[in-house]
Amino acid sequence: MANDNSNNKDHKPSGDSGRRSFLGKTALAGLAGAGAVIGLSGCKDDAPKAGKAAPASAAAHEKAPGQLDDYYHFSSGGHSGEARILGLPSGRTLRRIPVFNIDPMVGWGITNESKAIMGTRADGSLKYTTGDTHHVHGSYKDGTYDSRWLFVNDKIHSRLARIRMDTMECDKIVELPNVAGFHGVFPDKRDPVDPAINYTTRVFCGAEFHIPLPNDGRDLDDPAKWGALFSCVNAATMEVVWQCRVDGNMDLVATSYDGKLAASNQYNAENAPDLAGMMAAERDGCLFFHVERIEALVKQGKFTTIGDSKVPVVDGRKAANEDPKTAVTCYVPVGKNPHGVNASPDGKYFVCSGKLSPTATVIDLALVLKWFDGGLKEPRDTVVAEPEIGLGPLHTAFDGKGNAYTSLFLDSQIVKWNLDQAIAQFKGDKAAKPVLDKIDVHYQPGHGYSSMGETKEADGKYFNSGNKFSKDRFLPVGPLHCETEQLLDLSGAKMVLLSDHTAYPEPHDGIIVRRDRVKTTQVHTMADFPNAVSAETAGVERKGNKAHVRLMSQAPNFSMPIIKVKRGDEVTITLTNHDKVEDLTHGCAIPTYNINFIVNPQETKSVTFKADHVGAYWMYCTHFCHALHLEMRSRFLVEA
Ligand code: RUQ
Ligand code: CUA
Ligand code: CA
Numbered sequence: 001m002a003n004d005n006s007n008n009k010d011h012k013p014s015g016d017s018g019r020r021s022f023l024g025k026t027a028l029a030g031l032a033g034a035g036a037v038i039g040l041s042g043c044k045d046d047a048p049k050a051g052k053a054a055p056a057s058a059a060a061h062e063k064a065p066g067q068l069d070d071y072y073h074f075s076s077g078g079h080s081g082e083a084r085i086l087g088l089p090s091g092r093t094l095r096r097i098p099v100f101n102i103d104p105m106v107g108w109g110i111t112n113e114s115k116a117i118m119g120t121r122a123d124g125s126l127k128y129t130t131g132d133t134h135h136v137h138g139s140y141k142d143g144t145y146d147s148r149w150l151f152v153n154d155k156i157h158s159r160l161a162r163i164r165m166d167t168m169e170c171d172k173i174v175e176l177p178n179v180a181g182f183h184g185v186f187p188d189k190r191d192p193v194d195p196a197i198n199y200t201t202r203v204f205c206g207a208e209f210h211i212p213l214p215n216d217g218r219d220l221d222d223p224a225k226w227g228a229l230f231s232c233v234n235a236a237t238m239e240v241v242w243q244c245r246v247d248g249n250m251d252l253v254a255t256s257y258d259g260k261l262a263a264s265n266q267y268n269a270e271n272a273p274d275l276a277g278m279m280a281a282e283r284d285g286c287l288f289f290h291v292e293r294i295e296a297l298v299k300q301g302k303f304t305t306i307g308d309s310k311v312p313v314v315d316g317r318k319a320a321n322e323d324p325k326t327a328v329t330c331y332v333p334v335g336k337n338p339h340g341v342n343a344s345p346d347g348k349y350f351v352c353s354g355k356l357s358p359t360a361t362v363i364d365l366a367l368v369l370k371w372f373d374g375g376l377k378e379p380r381d382t383v384v385a386e387p388e389i390g391l392g393p394l395h396t397a398f399d400g401k402g403n404a405y406t407s408l409f410l411d412s413q414i415v416k417w418n419l420d421q422a423i424a425q426f427k428g429d430k431a432a433k434p435v436l437d438k439i440d441v442h443y444q445p446g447h448g449y450s451s452m453g454e455t456k457e458a459d460g461k462y463f464n465s466g467n468k469f470s471k472d473r474f475l476p477v478g479p480l481h482c483e484t485e486q487l488l489d490l491s492g493a494k495m496v497l498l499s500d501h502t503a504y505p506e507p508h509d510g511i512i513v514r515r516d517r518v519k520t521t522q523v524h525t526m527a528d529f530p531n532a533v534s535a536e537t538a539g540v541e542r543k544g545n546k547a548h549v550r551l552m553s554q555a556p557n558f559s560m561p562i563i564k565v566k567r568g569d570e571v572t573i574t575l576t577n578h579d580k581v582e583d584l585t586h587g588c589a590i591p592t593y594n595i596n597f598i599v600n601p602q603e604t605k606s607v608t609f610k611a612d613h614v615g616a617y618w619m620y621c622t623h624f625c626h627a628l629h630l631e632m633r634s635r636f637l638v639e640a
Helices: 018-032 112-118 291-299 365-372 419-427
Strands: 071-076 082-088 092-098 136-141 144-154 159-164 169-175 180-187 202-209 228-234 240-246 253-255 261-266 284-290 313-315 329-334 339-343 349-353 360-364 383-385 393-398 403-408 413-418 435-440 445-450 462-467 483-489 496-503 510-514 539-543 546-554 562-566 570-577 586-590 595-599 604-610 615-620 633-639
Touching (some): 071 136, 092 169, 112 604, 136 510, 180 261, 253 339, 261 365, 462 510
Parallel strands (some): 339 393
Antiparallel strands (some): 071 082, 082 092, 159 169, 253 261, 261 284, 393 403, 445 462, 462 483, 483 496, 539 546, 570 604
C-alpha cells in the first residue's frame, strides 16, 4: 500500500493500525454518553509525526507541463462562500468562482451586475456578505451532465445559487422562505410525468434546522412547534415553486433517475432542539418525496402558505400521510443519525449511511414506489441491505460496476463494498462478503465522490476523498491548516492512493466531470451586454448630479485619459473591454473609492459610487494585460 504510516506499530495491510483503532475506540466510547462530541471531533494527538508518512507513488496522476487534465472537479468552498474548479487527476486549481462572498479579484459584490444577483438593501448595499457553500451539483440530461448549470447551496442564509457553466459565473441567487440551515441540494434528472422532459427542471433543497413557522417571534420557547420545509426551485426561473413540511429534519438530498423520487436523510427524526435529544432514537430516517403527488396537491389547491410567503406548502408530516396510496412522503427508518444519501448509477438504489451506526442502508427505489402504491406493509420493507462497513460512515460514491465507496470519518478510511454482496448477505447468505477493501486517508474524510459517479456514466476511474483534517501532510503554516484532498485510483481490485493536494478551507462536496462533458465560452459576445459601450456612446453623460462615465478598454489604454466629475456626483462607470483576444482581461481600480473589478474580453461591467472626496486619483489597470500594463492608467479628477 502506498500510504502506510511508518509509526504504526501493529500495522496491518488494510490500515487497521494502532492509531486507527484508538480513534475508533474513542469514538465508540463517545457514542455511549457525554463524550460523543469529543469522539466525533476528529483526530487529536494520535496522528503520525510530521514527515513520517511514506510518499505515494508519483507519476500516475501527474500531468506534464502543458498537458491538460482529463476531468473537471467542481467543488464547494464551505464558509469561504465560493465554489471552485480544479483539474483532475493533477489537483491543480483552475478557477475560484465567487458566489455568496465578495471577491475583489473579479469585482464580485463590487460591480452593479454582481450586486443585483447577490441581492441588495434599499440603500444599494449588499443584503448579505457571507455564505457557506456545501454542495455543488450539475444539471442533467439523459442521466448525465449537460453542461448548463451548477447549483450550490448557502447554508447560512438558506439561499440557492446557480452558476452558468459556459462562463462559470453565478447568474442567479434565490433565498428560500421560512427555511433555516439549507444544507442538501440536488437537481432532478427528469420529469416524473412527462417523458419528453429528460433533463433538469427542478432543484430540491433540504432544510436542516427547525424554526418557528413563520419566524416572526412566535413560539420562541416552544421548539416542539417549530418545523422544517423541503423546497422545490424551478431550475430555469430560480423561483421557489413549492415546499413540503416534514416531521424531523433534512440533511443531504438525492434524486432518482426516473424523476419520480427525491429523498433526504434525517438525523434529527426526534425533532429535538439539543444534542442529547437528537441522538435519542435508535434509528432516524431517509425521507422520500413523491414529486408527482406533491405537485398534484399544489394544483388542486391543497396547500397552505406561511407568513408573507406566497409559496404553496404541502403537508408531508406523518399524521397527514398515513395512507400510502395518497401519501406524499415515506419515512424509511435507517441507522442512527445518518449522514449522506446517494443514488447508485444503475438507478436502482439510494444508500444512506449511519454516521453513529457502522452501517450503510441500501433502499430499493422500486420498493419505495411499491410502498406508495400500497403494495408494502412498512416503509422499512424497502430496505434490501444494511452491511456493516466501518465507523462513522458518511458519503457514498459508485464506480458503475456494482461497487460503493463510503467515507469513514472515524476510521479515517474509505471502504469499498459490493452492493450485490450486501443484498445477498441481508437475505441471509452467510458466505456473502460485502466489504472488499479499505484504504487509509489523511484524515477524517467527509465527502467522497467518484469520476462521473453521480451519473449513468460512472466510469470507476477516480475517487476524491475530501478530508477534514490534514495535520502533518503539508508544511506548517500556522494554526489554520489547509485541508487535504486525496485522489484514489479505483480501476483495480484494491484502491490505490495516487496523490494529495491541498484545499483552502473548507470544501465539502464536489463532482468529477469528464472534460468532454463541459463546454465553456472563452470570449464573451459583446451583444450579450445591453449596456456595452461603443465609440459612439463613449464619454461622460450628466443628468443633474448623476455622471455616467462610459469607458472602453483596449490594451494598453482606457478610452479616456482624463475623467472629470464634481464632488457630490453619483458616478457610474460602465466599462466595456474591446479586446477580442482570449485571456486579455483588464482590471479597473480607483483608490479611495474602493473600486476594483475586471472586464474579460468583450465583456461589460459597471460600478456606481458617490464622488465625495475631491482630488486626483489614478484609475489603473490591475490585471496584467500588456507590456505597457503599468502605463494603463487614467486620471480620475474630482472637482470641488
Ligand atoms: S456535509 S461531510 Cu455539508 Cu455535505 Cu457531509
Ligand atoms: Cu490592462 Cu493591465
Ligand atoms: Ca437522531
